[in-house]
Amino acid sequence: xxxxxxxxxxxxxxxxxxxxxxxxxxxxxxxxxxxxxxxxxxxxxxxxxxxxxxxxxxxxxxxxxxxxxxxxxxxxxxxxxxxxxxxxxxxxxxxxxxxxxxxxxxxxxxxxxxxxxxxxxxxxxxxxxxxxxxxxxxxxxxxxxxxxxxxxxxxxxxxxxxxxxxxxxxxxxxxxxxxxxxxxxxxxxxxxxxxxxxxxxxxxxxxxxxxxxxxxxxxxxxxxxxxxxxxxxxxxxxxxxxxxxxxxxxxxxxxxxxxxxxxxxxxxxxxxxxxxxxxxxxxxxxxxxxxxxxxxxxxxxxxxxxxxxxx
Amino acid sequence: xxxxxxxxxxxxxxxxxxxxxxxxxxxxxxxxxxxxxxxxxxxxxxxxxxxxxxxxxxxxxxxxxxxxxxxxxxxxxxxxxxxxxxxxxxxxxxxxxxxxxxxxxxxxxxxxxxxxxxxxxxxxxxxxxxxxxxxxxxxxxxxxxxxxxxxxxxxxxxxxxxxxxxxxxxx
Numbered sequence: 001x002x003x004x005x006x007x008x009x010x011x012x013x014x015x016x017x018x019x020x021x022x023x024x025x026x027x028x029x030x031x032x033x034x035x036x037x038x039x040x041x042x043x044x045x046x047x048x049x050x051x052x053x054x055x056x057x058x059x060x061x062x063x064x065x066x067x068x069x070x071x072x073x074x075x076x077x078x079x080x081x082x083x084x085x086x087x088x089x090x091x092x093x094x095x096x097x098x099x100x101x102x103x104x105x106x107x108x109x110x111x112x113x114x115x116x117x118x119x120x121x122x123x124x125x126x127x128x129x130x131x132x133x134x135x136x137x138x139x140x141x142x143x144x145x146x147x148x149x150x151x152x153x154x155x156x157x158x159x160x161x162x163x164x165x166x167x168x169x170x171x172x173x174x175x176x177x178x179x180x181x182x183x184x185x186x187x188x189x190x191x192x193x194x195x196x197x198x199x200x201x202x203x204x205x206x207x208x209x210x211x212x213x214x215x216x217x218x219x220x221x222x223x224x225x226x227x228x229x230x231x232x233x234x235x236x237x238x239x240x241x242x243x244x245x246x247x248x249x250x251x252x253x254x255x256x257x258x259x260x261x262x263x264x265x266x267x268x269x270x271x272x273x274x275x276x277x278x279x280x281x282x283x284x285x286x287x288x289x290x291x292x293x294x295x296x297x298x299x300x301x302x303x304x305x306x307x308x309x310x311x
Numbered sequence: 312x313x314x315x316x317x318x319x320x321x322x323x324x325x326x327x328x329x330x331x332x333x334x335x336x337x338x339x340x341x342x343x344x345x346x347x348x349x350x351x352x353x354x355x356x357x358x359x360x361x362x363x364x365x366x367x368x369x370x371x372x373x374x375x376x377x378x379x380x381x382x383x384x385x386x387x388x389x390x391x392x393x394x395x396x397x398x399x400x401x402x403x404x405x406x407x408x409x410x411x412x413x414x415x416x417x418x419x420x421x422x423x424x425x426x427x428x429x430x431x432x433x434x435x436x437x438x439x440x441x442x443x444x445x446x447x448x449x450x451x452x453x454x455x456x457x458x459x460x461x462x463x464x465x466x467x468x469x470x471x472x473x474x475x476x477x478x479x480x481x482x
Contacts, residue, residue, distance in 0.1 A: 020387075027372065027388040036424040039375040295388075298375075302386050 005300045006125045008114050009134035010175040018143070018179055024295035025144050025288070031068065032291060042071035045102040045301050049075045050092070050117075051128070052108045057262055057286060058128050058138070062105050065293035071301070074101070089113060093120040103301055106130070124300045132166050138261055139172035141292040143180055145285045146216055149257045154181035159210050161187040161242060162220030162269050163231075165194050169261045170220060174201055185210050189242070191231040207242050208251070216257045219244050219269045235268055245271035249279065257281050312453060312476035317436065317467075320452030321350070324434050325357035327450050332401050335364040337429070339400045343418050344372045344389055346407035349469035350436060354405060367394035371404075376417035393425045402428040403450075407465035409435040412446035437476055439463045 006012065013021070031039055047066045051059050059075070066073045076092070089108075096104060103124040106114050111131030118125040129135040143153075150156055158177050160170045164186050174184050178200050185202045186193065187210050197203060204210050211217070222238060232238045244258065258270075258280045266272045275282065312320070329335055335358050342351030348370045355366045372389040380386060404418050419431055434450035439457045457463060457478065464477045 024388045027390055030391055031375070034425060038424075040420070041375040041380060298386075298388065302380055302383075 006114075006118055007136050007296055007300065008118065008125065008127045010136045010139050010172045010179065012136075013179070015179060018140075018176070021140055021292065021295050021299060022144050022147060024299060025140075025292040028068075028294040028298070029288070029291040031294070032287070038068050038070060040070045041298055041302055042066070042069040045071040046100070047071045047073050047103045047105065047297065047301075048096055048101050049073065049077075049128075050096070050104050050106045050108075051075075051077045052089075052106075052113070053129070055107055055129070057289070058107065061286070061289040062126075062128060062137075062293050062297075065290050065297055068290070069294055069297055069302075071102075071297070089116065090120055093117055097121055097123070103297070126296065126300070129168055132168055132171070134172045135168040136172050136176075137289070137293055137296060138169050139176035140296070141285060141288040142169075142173055142218070142259060142261075143176045144288045144292050145259065145281050146177075146257060147180075148284065148288070149281055150215060153177075155183065156215040157183040157185065157213055158216040158218060159185040159187050159204075159207075159214045160218045160220060161207055161244070163192045163222055163226060164188045164197075164220065165192045166223070166226070167220050170218075173218065174198065182216075185214070187242070189232055189238070192226070207244075207248065211248055211251045212253070214252060214256055216259060217244060217252065219258065219260045219264075221261065221263065222265055222269050224265075224268075239268055243267075243269055243271060244274050246273050249274050249277065252279075259285060262286070312437075312474075314474040317452070317474040317476070318353075320436060321353045322357050324450045324452060325354050325361060328354065328403055328432075328434065329358060329362055331432075331449070335362045335366050337399070337401045338364075338366045339369065339394055339397055339402045339428070340366055341369040341371050341393065341402055341404050341418070341422060343404065343406040343414060344370060346465055346467050346470055347371075347405045349467045350407060350434075351403075351405035352469075354403075354434065369393040371418055371421055373414055373417040373421055376420045378413060378417070391421070393422070397422070397426040397428050399427070399429050401430050401432065403432045403434050405434045407436050407467070408463050409433070409438045409446075409448050409451075410441055410463070412442045412444040415446050416444055436465055437463055 063073050105126045105128050107128040108130050111133035113130050114125050114127040164170050177184050187204050187207050260282050340351040342348035351368050355368045358366050370392050372391045374386050374388045432449040435448045436452040438451045438454050441459055462479050466473050466475045468474050
């Protein structure tokens, strides 16, 4: 049986793998500017999008990436509520195995679901977000976007701002930034900060104090349900302390890069003017998403037996 | 082939390309990575000396189009750059060694994804025979009869620090 590579979280990647993915993604961003944006590299491979959670951009991004590489794509969308955890995921996995797919891209509300899937399947598993745990391709595309804007990232400072506690984007992103040699600051009210953060992460509750030294400001989405959980008194109160608006942006370095994983709540974590300002790399993140996911699919599926970068 | 032979072959190929295409106005050179790239630059320089025309030069990474991708352990995808608008141009693919013809097939598929050239031609420094596809070169620096087991290695100053063509046995 072929030993296949997987991508479950950023810590699966060695520094050279990270480099290789970013370099390959740069080549693919050129492919995406061609008149015919399709290459035959994964012809005959079948990729399944197994999404147990609503997602537009991640699912579409993986679908476009796979199609640009000439792979066949199957989309499986299930609402988490209608699917029983555990056993039924296993049955789905066995069905997919019987169909002879080459890779499964999974998004699941339960942390660890991709890991279980890998245990049951002998095909490539790619985590497209599991619970509050990890979202490695988002972290990679964020790193790619930062590198395109900043060049060398060694020693640069990034602040993740907002709902760190529930954010798999921040959790994977911080690891990736750390691997790239960046300084990482987590900014959130105490109620949205995890009880423990890795020791390389600096914790702050004051956005205003952190802004002037940031090279990258990464705004996280505030889910409105969090207010019902009494994590903060009101959205207005939250916005007053943690929204990135024009006033706050003025205190940042002139070349600061503003990022957001989307979808944005304009007027909550980020003001509309800032979202549309030239500092914002938010649409660049979306474009990077396709190139980076092409790189990941190509490197995991494109080589021979045991060919994947993570094999 | 020694350094001087390589340079002479490049100049002769440049002359033949210009002669066949009745000038250099419609030409585009495309080097296949890795060693086709410096070769295509040298041919462009020689054409400039002959015709006084600056020929656009592209570089092509064919990894994504290879038919043996599944046998490669760690495929590396490098940058591809083609001059804008190759429609209606005379495109000359440049590579160091012509062997099975499979790289050229991949390069042609890649180029056709960029546009519709009036023609695609092929220039190689060394033709060593043993084709596996119906492909031939239009311009050849030197025909080197080899056995299949032999290895032909082209060295170029820009990549290897020296010019020359070497024949050895694998392993």
